[in-house]
Each structure stands twice: as structure tokens, then as C-alpha cells.
């Protein structure tokens with residue numbers, strides 16, 4: 047039998063990947079187990095992508111503690127593993143006297159937590175900062191340390207860096223059974239059986255089901271769906287994250303720039319039982335359009351390019367995070383990581399590392415060779431004309447644009463396929479480089495991507511999936527054509 | 538480090554518009570360059586292997602590739618420079634085009650005049666905000682057309698199509714011929730938006746039902762599409778509760794319209810109209826002098842023959858511009874064309890020159906279908922010309938050549954489509 051793992055992390059969302067990267071510093075044999083083909087495929091893929099300033103969560107909650115501690119950690123990590131992140135600042139928008147009271151409350155909370163903030167009542171100044179904001183704005187609470195992030199870049203960066211530092215990654219392997227033995231756990235993950243001394247449960251909306259496998263489920267998780275509409279670049283300039291006055295269950299429907307220059311409206315917040323249902327609904331889309339228009343009346347809906355939804359994993363402990371060593375020895379729950387989980391992920395990784403140190407017998411010797419730096423792949427968007435010209439000369443694929451909306455070249459796609467967590471699906475290429483994420487929804491590049499994947503992986507085009515098994519994009523060849531991998535030069 | 542190329546006329550896009558413009562300008566003696574991102578010329582026509590092209594221009598019924606080939610053959614006899622596998626990524630107002638090519642690197646094409654002929658892209662599910670899940674099996678009809686006709690792959694086996702535009706209708710038949718099952722075509726409008734001949738030959742002949750005033754209200758499936766729900770809609774296109782029908786299928790095609798592809802035009806600072814195409818004058822010249830537009834990048838055409846004719850005019854006008862040919866005195870203020878009653882848009886959007894009387898071609902689309910109409914051309918609150926039209930429908934572009942007389946024309950020209958009440962009464 048294989049040497050047991052010291053740590054098995056279940057779940058490759060931003061939480062699991064942060065933890066994996068954090069524990070990769072130590073001489074521990076670690077594996078991250080994910081049921082889908084890639085990291086960041088569930089909640090981490092469908093959210094507002096905001097690194098919150100940290101004044102909003104209720105006083106005394108773990109959410110607030112983690113958010114306040116986590117927010118400043120992003121600058122250092124950005125230098126180390128390189129992802130798109132920018133502190134654009136957020137506005138909470140007040141329209142009347144009632145709202146003003148809430149603004150004041152939020153600011154008091156910000157002051158208490160040492161978070162920089164300012165209530166701006168000078169309408170002229172607000173309009174200069176945010177020209178398209180609703181005319182009936184009365185004041186805003188401005189929090190400059192709030193930022194926007196590319197969650198895929200962050201999560202993939204964390205996972206790649208963990209991998210570079212020796213963490214094993216296991217994809218397309220759902221955990222279906224865990225047995226507790228005297229010396230650790232036996233985990234059934236897809237076709238594989240693994241032994242691990244310590245389990246960290248970071249399975250998102252499924253964290254309660256994973257915990258139930260060992261009887262560590264003194265909580266339940268209820269998904270709360272949030273729907274979004276994404277608008278094209280230049281659809282309407284939005285400079286800051288625009289929040290309405292929050293409701294008791296959510297931060298409300300916002301209007302927000304993305305780090306890639308798009309604008310989105312959403313999310314709403316509706317509880318459901320189904321953990322798989324990330325569908326959007328007519329009612330939901332109408333709800334967010336109404337909500338968004340309150341902040342920004344001129345939202346150009348005809349510039350919409352996509353709608354999507356994500357599920358918040360809400361715990362039955364007042365909706366707060368559950369980050370603790372469970373009653374089952376060596377089994378640690380990191381559950382109920384709803385919003386602001388993204389903002390908190392680094393602080394959570396720190397806390398979980400401490401919990402493992404204090405509650406298990408694993409020895410935490412540091413690796414001499416640990417390398418915090420991860421180099422992302424070279425991108426066209428970061429090149430100037432001279433470097434590009436030279437790159438094309440060395441490698442013609444740099445001169446062939448495959449995605450017309452986001453201007454992505456064949457060289458970048460080939461590189462993404464052959465990197466450590468190499469892209470094997472259309473979605474993996476999409477979240478790394480953005481083809482199929484732009485205004486044409488992949489109309490132009492899809493056939494080309496299928497052919498490139500087929501050639502590089504020596505697979506049939508009919509075997510190339512969108513994401514998981516069963517999501518193959520084309521079903522067959524047309525009549526009388528033989529099915530074999532594509533081997534051409536110009537896709 | 539980039540390669541500099543000097544030419545009289547640079548054409549972005551080598552589809553039927555780019556080809557016709559190139560031939561026309563080159564015939565007059567201009568040095569012409571075509572920059573095309575695909576590995577062959579012909580544009581969208583290469584994937585339209587059905588027939589019905591060229592009835593107006595050649596008085597013959599050709600397939601798309603055959604229609605394109607005629608122009609490509611003629612082009613071989615010219616010295617037009619052709620850059621294939623070359624994506625234009627930038628255009629400046631001083632008419633410098635930046636393109637990327639795997640063999641030659643970065644190209645900088647300096648031109649005296651530029652013709653935009655980039656065609657259009659398809660409107661997507663995202664753009665019309667159809668709700669539901671996001672599994673594999675959701676395609677625009679044009680992408681499915683490319684997969685089947687050019688790549689030789691089937692997008693799926695049991696198909697529902699949203700939108701009764703021509704591409705959707707053609708694809709319904711194409712899928713059946715390749716062995717797939719097309720369950721239904723749903724259309725939100727109360728009438729079929731494609732050509733009648735396509736409705737008859739592609740749906741009726743194959744017993745494919747067309748549901749008018751219906752839309753998709755849900756898409757189900759996690760990995761692959763499992764089913765869609767189609768509902769009837771009211772006059773405001775809002776789904777009516779209780780009318781939902783479930784279709785088990787693995788594929789959904791969206792054929793819900795085309796959008797002129799003008800991201801490059803915007804980089805040069807060109808102003809766009811409600812058409813999503815550039816606003817042009819009677820010379821098909823955009824708001825940047827010396828940059829012209831034709832074909833689907835200017836306005837979505839239903840027939841390629843009209844694309845060719847429009848592009849020939851663009852070629853001629855760009856040539857004249859590149860040789861500094863005078864157009865006469867420019868008006869201090871342009872005469873604007875205004876879509877009036879039941880008119881969606883008008884090309885050209887403005888008249889820049891009107892010293893002597895001259896003939897100007899107007900193309901426009903009605904907003905809704907009608908019968909026995911009178912089309913009025915109005916200026917100074919007077920009808921200065923009118924035409925009769927028996928049937929009008931938004932999917933068929935109306936094209937008229939109208940004489941403009943400086944004495945009759947004021948600041949604006951309005952086009953109205955009115956009901957011919959006398960005629961309608963007679964028929965009743």
C-alpha cells in the first residue's frame with residue numbers, strides 16, 4: 047500500500063486551494079481532491095469577485111474577523127503568484143434619510159475595525175467619481191480598500207504554486223466514502239482509494255455531506271442562489287463597486303466592474319435545496335435588472351453577453367463560517383464559507399494551518415526548498431508590439447488569433463494545455479485565457495479550440511468535453527467522414 | 538519591428554463585400570490589399586453550402602461557395618494583395634491598420650482609403666438573456682453550420698431551434714439531412730422571420746413544426762442539454778404561465794439575429810448607428826473621412842447579391858477618394874435621414890453633398906410586416922417622392938434609388954411606411 051498522505055484536502059475551490067498552498071510550506075505529504083476536472087468549478091466560479099473592505103459582516107462573527115484579516119493579505123500574494131486584482135474601492139449608496147442612518151452604522155463598524163472609509167455627501171464629487179450613478183443619490187460610503195479580482199487566476203495560481211511545492215492534485219474524483227481507521231482515514235475518491243492522517247473538508251455546498259461520511263456533521267448547509275447578468279466591455283463605464291443598503295440576508299443587488307473591464311449586475315439571494323441547480327430564471331433575471339437600475343438607471347441590457355448563477359454555502363450557525371477541528375479526531379471542517387469567503391480565503395488558510403498544528407500530531411517542519419513564486423503563462427495582453435513581433439518570429443502561433451473577442455492567440459492556448467494543471471476541456475481554456483467568455487459566446491473560436499485540443503492531446507474531437515465527462519461538445523462526425531484526431535496546422 | 542505595407546485601398550475582411558469592393562477598386566487602377574483572418578477568402582459564404590445565392594446578381598442559382606468562387610477567380614487576374622490568416626487588431630483614424638500574421642508577424646498597412654467589410658457575428662443566448670442551465674450543447678446556428686459544413690462534426694442528435702431567421706431554417710433542414718432529429722423551431726415574433734421560400738423548403742417539406750409567439754424559458758441539464766422548456770408569449774414577449782411544453786433534446790441552436798462586427802471601427806473613433814453599423818453618408822463613408830463601410834458590417838443584409846452591389850459602390854467611392862476626386866461642395870450641415878412611421882433604420886444616415894440634384898440609394902427595414910403600403914420620402918414637410926410596396930416584412934430589406942433635388946430638400950429626410958388605405962379598402 048502507498049504511503050499515507052499526511053493531509054487530504056477535499057474540495058478544489060478557492061478555500062481548498064488556499065489551504066493547499068499554505069500547507070505546502072511544510073514537510074507534509076498533501077493531496078487535494080476535487081470531483082470536477084479543474085479547480086474553481088463551483089461557488090468559486092459564480093460570485094461577485096469582490097475583495098470586501100470588511101466593515102459589513104456582523105460584529106463578533108468569524109466572517110468579519112477573517113475578512114478584516116484577509117483583505118490586506120492580497121497585495122503580497124499578488125506579487126508572489128500573480129493574478130489580476132485591483133483595489134478600485136466600493137460605494138454603499140444612500141438615497142434617503144433612512145439610508146443615511148445605515149451608512150452611519152456601516153461607517154461606525156468600519157472605524158471600529160480600522161478600515162478606511164469616508165461618507166461623501168458632495169453630489170458633484172460623487173458624480174465625478176461615478177458619472178452614471180442614479181441622479182437621486184444622497185450620499186455614499188466610500189471604502190477605498192475594496193477590490194475586484196479574477197477568482198480563476200487566484201485559485202489556479204494557488205493550486206499551481208501548491209503543485210510546484212509538492213502537493214498532489216487529484217481531479218475528476220468525487221469523494222464518495224470515508225472510513226475512519228485507528229491510524230487515519232481511507233478515502234474513496236473516484237476510482238482511487240487513498241489513505242490520509244488528516245482530512246480538511248473544504249467541499250463548499252457539499253461540506254455537510256462530506257462531514258456526514260465520518261459523523262462530523264453537527265451542521266447543515268443550505269445553498270442560496272445568486273444570479274448575474276454580465277455586460278460587454280465599454281457597455282457603460284462603472285468605476286467602483288456599487289452596493290445598495292444591505293438587507294438582513296445579503297449585500298443586495300449591486301453593479302460592479304470586473305477586473306477584465308466588463309460590468310455585471312446581481313446577485314439576488316434565494317434559498318433552495320438543490321445543490322446542483324445553478325440555473326438562472328426569468329424571475330431572477332428581472333429581479334436583478336430592477337435592482338441594478340436603482341443604482342445605475344441606464345444599464346444597457348442590449349450589451350448583455352451572459353447570465354449565470356452561483357450558490358452560497360450558508361450554514362445553520364447564523365450563516366457564519368464554520369472553521370474548526372470537528373468532534374472526529376483529525377477531521378477539520380471548513381464549511382459554510384459563503385460570502386465573504388473569497389475575501390477571507392487567505393486568512394482562512396492561515397487559521398486552518400494553525401488548527402492542524404494545534405489539533406493533530408503532524409509535525410510542521412518547514413521545507414528548505416519552498417518557493418512562494420509562481421510564474422503565470424506569458425500573455426499577449428502583457429506584450430508590447432516589439433516583444434510580440436519577436437515572439438511571432440520565434441513561434442508563428444503567437445501570430446494567429448483564435449479568440450476574436452478577447453484576442454487570444456494559438457500559442458497561449460497551446461501553452462495552457464501543456465502547463466502543470468494542463469487544460470483538457472473548453473472550460474479550462476476559458477477560465478485561463480477567456481476564449482468563449484466574450485461577446486460571441488464562443489461562436490467563432492469553439493471549432494478552432496476543439497481542433498487544437500484534439501491535436502495537442504491526441505484525442506478525438508468527439509471526446510473533447512466542455513467540462514466534465516458527459517459534456518462532450520460534438521456527438522459524431524457527419525456522414526462518411528472517418529473519426530480521428532485532428533492533425534492540421536491552421537485550426 | 539513590424540512590416541510596413543503601403544497601399545491605396547486597404548479592405549478589412551475578405552467575404553463577398555470585401556471581394557466585390559476589391560475587384561471594383563482594382564479595376565479602376567487602385568493598388569488594393571485585402572486582410573482576412575480566415576485561411577481562405579469567401580467569408581460566411583464558405584459555410585453556406587445550400588443554394589439560392591446570386592439570383593439577382595448572376596441571374597443564376599448558386600451555392601454560397603460557388604458564388605464566392607466567381608469573385609475569387611476574378612481576383613486571381615488582378616494584382617490585389619491578399620493577406621490570409623491575418624487578424625486585424627487595430628485601425629487608426631489616420632488609416633493605419635495593424636494586423637497579426639503567423640508568418641509575417643505584425644503588419645502595419647498604411648492606406649489612402651480603408652473599406653470596412655468585417656461582416657457580422659451572431660446574437661447569442663447571453664445577449665437575449667435566455668435563462669436556465671449552461672451545459673454543453675448550446676450553439677448559435679452559424680457555429681453549428683460551420684461545424685457541420687466545414688469541419689464535418691455533428692453538434693448533436695435531437696435539436697430545438699430558437700429563432701426562425703434564415704440561418705435557423707436552413708440549419709433545421711441541414712441537420713435532418715445529416716440524420717439528426719429537429720423537434721421544433723420556436724419564434725418569439727408572431728410571424729416567421731426568414732424568407733418564405735426557406736420556411737417552405739426547410740420546415741414544411743420536412744414536417745418540422747414552427748411555433749410562433751413562443752420562446753425558450755428554461756434549459757435543463759448539467760453536463761449536456763437534457764431538455765428545454767418552450768412557452769407561449771404575450772404581445773410584450775412575456776411568457777404566459779401554463780403554456781410550458783417540455784422537449785427532451787441534447788442540443789439548442791440560437792438563430793436570433795446578427796450584429797455587425799464593429800469593434801475595430803470603434804478603435805478608429807467611428808460613430809455607430811442603431812444598426813450597430815457605422816453611420817455613413819451617401820458615399821458609404823463613415824464619420825472618419827476616407828474610411829468606408831459595406832456589407833454586413835454596415836447593415837445586416839438578407840441576400841448576398843445586395844452585399845455585392847453595395848460593396849461595388851464602396852470600392853468605387855474609395856477609389857475616388859484615394860485619387861482626390863472632387864465630390865462638389867460639402868454641405869455645411871449634413872442632411873439627416875430620419876426613420877419615420879414603421880421604419881427601423883435608414884442607410885445612409887446622412888447626406889453630405891447636394892449641389893445639384895442627384896440619385897441616392899436608400900436601404901431600410903420596416904419595423905413590422907404589412908400589406909399594401911405606400912413608402913413616403915418627406916422633406917420640408919412635403920412628400921417629394923413615394924413608392925408602392927405590396928408586402929413588407931422586417932426580414933426583407935427595402936432598397937430604393939431616389940432623386941434628391943436641392944430645392945426640395947431641407948434639413949432632414951424622413952421615410953414613412955404608410956398603409957395604402959384606398960388599396961386596402963378595395964381588397965376588402
Ligand SMILES: Cc1cc2nc3c(=O)[nH]c(=O)nc-3n(C[C@H](O)[C@H](O)[C@H](O)COP(=O)(O)OP(=O)(O)OC[C@H]3O[C@@H](n4cnc5c(N)ncnc54)[C@H](O)[C@@H]3O)c2cc1C
Pocket residue numbers: 056057058059060061062079080081082085086087088089090091092093094095096097098219220221222248249250251252256270271272273313356357358359383384385386387388389390
Ligand atoms: C452569488 C455569490 C456571490 C459572492 N460574492 C462574493 C464576493 O464578492 N466576495 C467574497 O469574498 N465572497 C463572495 N462569495 C462567496 C465566495 O464565492 C465563496 O465563499 C467561495 O468561493 C467559497 O469557496 P469554496 O472553496 O469554499 O467553495 P467551492 O468553490 O464551491 O469549492 C468546493 C469544491 O469542493 C468540491 N467538492 C464538493 N463535493 C466534493 C466531493 N464529494 N469530492 C470531491 N470534491 C468535492 C466541489 O466540486 C468544489 O470545487 C459569493 C458567493 C456567491 C454564491
Ligand SMILES: Cc1cc2nc3c(=O)[nH]c(=O)nc-3n(C[C@H](O)[C@H](O)[C@H](O)COP(=O)(O)OP(=O)(O)OC[C@H]3O[C@@H](n4cnc5c(N)ncnc54)[C@H](O)[C@@H]3O)c2cc1C
Pocket residue numbers: 549550551552553554555572573574575578579580581582585587589590623624625626654655656657678679680682703704707795798801831832833834838839840841842844
Ligand atoms: C451564419 C450566416 C449564414 C448566412 N446564410 C445566408 C444564406 O443562406 N443566404 C444568403 O443569401 N445570405 C446568408 N447570409 C448572409 C450573407 O452570407 C451575408 O450577407 C454575406 O456573407 C455578407 O458578406 P460580408 O462580406 O459583409 O460578410 P462576411 O461574409 O461575414 O465576411 C466578412 C469577412 O471579414 C473577415 N473579418 C472580420 N473581422 C476581421 C478582422 N478583424 N480581421 C480580418 N478579417 C476579418 C471575416 O473572417 C470574413 O471573412 C448568412 C450570414 C451568416 C452570418
